[in-house]
Amino acid sequence: MKLGFLVDLNLCMGCKGCEIAxxxxxxxxxxxxxxxxxxxxxxxxxxxxxSFTPLRCNHCESAPCERICPVSALHYLENGIVNIDSARCIGCAGCMMACPYGAIYMDPETNTADKCTYCAHRIESGMMPACVVACPVEANIFGDLEDDHSNISLYIMEHRGAVQVRKPEKHTSPTHFYVGGGNQTLNPLAHQRIEGYNLFNNITHLDHVGDKNHGILDRFLAPFVGHDALDNKSLIESATSEDSHEQEGGH
Amino acid sequence: MVESTIHATQAVVTLDVPIQGIVWGSIITVNMWAKSIGTGVVFLASFLWFRHSKEDMPNLKWTMPVIAFLALNVFLLFTLIDLHQPYRMVNIFLHPHWTSSITVGAWLASIFLGLVSVLMFIAVGEKFPGVPFKGCLLTKFGRNNAGLYEKIMPFLVFLAIPVTTYTAIIMAQASARELWQAPTEVMQMMWAALLAGSAALIFVSSSWTKEARKDLSLVLALSTFFSFGMYMSEYFFSFKSAEAEAILAYVHAGGSYNIEFWIGMVLGFIIPFFIAVGNMKSDNKTLLNFAALLALVGLFLVKDVWLKIPQMLPLS
Incomplete structure (x- = not known):
């Protein structure tokens, strides 16, 4: 079994239901x-x-994040999912440096790397990923790429010639495909990020890498003082405080 | 209308938050910089002992392992504090993943530090019998096994090569950052180690013979020259991917990183090169110390820029 994902960008209407789910x-x-x-x-x-482009981990067959992880926190499941064991992660951020798709982040609550796992826990129980269930137009197609009769295989065959992956030049062999995409939507260098043209300007980024809740000393003290204060409420407070870190996305 | 002035492919991102900021920042720069000193002094010591008698550099036997020990501990400390889960560093030894150059490097660097520590205990034990206190078991062990120094040294020099260069392999594995995907990174690391090693030893070379100090100047001059040349080649030559080109174009356009880069080039490479070359003719200890200080500061600035700028590129 090799699980894969396909997003039909012709169908996606940018409702962000998948994101919320x-x-x-x-x-x-x-x-x-x-x-x-x-x-x-x-x-x-x-x-x-x-145009709207849902972006998530590409679960590459040759995943640079899995290769660079020093402790096998990032590992393959038998179904091809690149899973992450946050209990083992040391937080070196090597995977963040290696992922060409920017799909990995440092969780500010656990201080470990995290990313999309195709909802591996749901799949284990025979359910679909949450984003697939939430999509109102069935733009997310998920299934077994090795099964010729699965929805995703049939969709790929039906649209052969028009199926794309992000950054094929990286030779990562993603198992996440797009239909209806173009260079402008899938190539980050083919579009501009202009200050003032965002729907939401002055976006506040929570600078959790070394912020006041997670300074270097805090990382050492965390096991002894617990993480009670590091929930979403405290992060909101951190963001709205006077010395919150603000920056525009892009340059 | 302003809309029609947007060129490129007339595609503008209007909603996305792609950049996670500088994740590997100045902590990692200190890490690389200190490691360059730690391995560099080993290279330089072996070179100097090959070229000169031990009497020409009377304090080198103990200053080399002490400097290397301090620098490597700074390197390991900054490796540790950069981790978001520092106590789990032990997982690298309990659950090593050998395809990762971070794992391989951590093991090599730990072995390297162990060997440097043995050299330090031997040399300090011999030179300062009462340090750190009378009856210290470690320095006593060193004094009793003084012959190990000569036996360990060749292995240490050999091990210093992968310990110096493995960071370049980490950068090569960080495949999202195109600027680091160059074979020249390996040689940059080697030149940085020679530069940092010669600069660090210059500070303790006041009691050495002129000829030995001249050799230090020679290595400093060569390493600054070739480091400068390699950075210039990477900065200006157009052989990279579109992503690397884009990030270099951003730096070329100006901004704080452009200023930091050029200050690093001038302080770290250009000025020390001319001082070191001049010092090969006329021995001026003060000027040479000044050149060494500038070289170390400049090296830090340049490494800092080279580490940070590829992380500014949006990946999606």
């Missing part, structure tokens, strides 16, 4: 995402359109 299912803390939907505006007025 993922957040709720996996209790993803504020300022971090396992799955997020990127909006890109294309064309020149009046010929403009907006």
């Amino acid at each position: 993922c957040k709720v299912e996996n209790e993803v803390p504020l300022s971090t995402w396992r799955l997020r939907v990127k909006y890109i505006d294309l064309g020149i007025f009046p010929d403009t359109s907006r």
Whole structure:
């Protein structure tokens, strides 16, 4: 069995239902995402359109994050999922440096790396990933790539020639595919990030890497003082305090 | 209208939060910088002992392992404090994943530090019998096994090569950062070690012969020259991927990293090169110490820029 994912971007309407479902299912803390939907505006007025691209871990067959992890916290499951064992993770961030898709983040509550696992815990119970269930237009197609009769295999065969992966030049062999994407949506260098053109400007990033809740000393003291103060409420307080770290995404 | 002035492919991101900030920051720079000193002094000591008699550098036998020991402990301390779960560092030894150069490097560096420690106990035990206190078992062990020094040294020099260069392999495995995906990174690490090693030993070379100090100047001059040349090649030559080109174009355009990079180049490589070359003709200890200080500061700045800039590129 080799599980894979396909997103039909022609169907995606950018409702972010998948993003919310993922957040709720996996209790993803504020300022971090396992799955997020990127909006890109294309064309020149009046010929403009907006495209939506859900982005998550690509569960590569040749995963750089798995290779660089010094303690096998990132590992393959038998079904091809690149899973993460946060109890073993040492928080070196090597995986964040290795992932060409920027799909891994440092969880500010556990201080360990985390990412999309295709909801491995749900799959183990015979359920679909939360984002697949939540999608109102069935743009997320999930299944066994080795089964010729699975939905995803049939979809890939039906759209052969138009199925794309992100950054094929990285030779990571992703098991996450897109239909209806283009260079402008899948290549981060093919679009611009212009200050002032975001739907939400002055986005506050929680600088959890070394912030006042998780300074270097805190990392050493954490096992003795517990993590009670490091929930979403405290992160909101951290973000809204005067010395919160603000920066624009992109340059 | 302003909309039509947006060029590129007329594609503008209007909602996304892709950049996680600088994840590997100045802590990692200190880590690499200190490791360069720790391995560099071993390279330089072996070179100097090959070229000169031990009497030419009377304090080298104990200063080399002491400097290496201190630098390697700084390196390991900063490795540890950069971890988000520092106590789990032990997992690298309990659950090693050998495809990871972080694992291989941690093991090699630990063995290297162990050998350096033995050299230090031997040399300090011989030179300062009462240090750190009378009856210290470690220095006593050193005094009783003084012959080990000569036997360990060749292995230490051999081990210093992978300990110096494994960081370049980590960077190669960090495949999301295209700027680091260059074979030249390995040689940059080697030149950095020679630069840092020669600079560190210059500070303790006042009692050495002129000829020995001249050799230190020679290594400093060569390492600054080739480091500068390699960075310039990587900075200007167009052989990289689109991602690396994009990040270099951003630095070329100016900004704080551009300033830090050029200050590092001038302080770390250009000025020390000319002082070191001049010092090969006329022995000026003060100027040479100044050059060594500048070289270490400049090396830190350049390494810092090279570490941080690829992390500014959005990956999605």
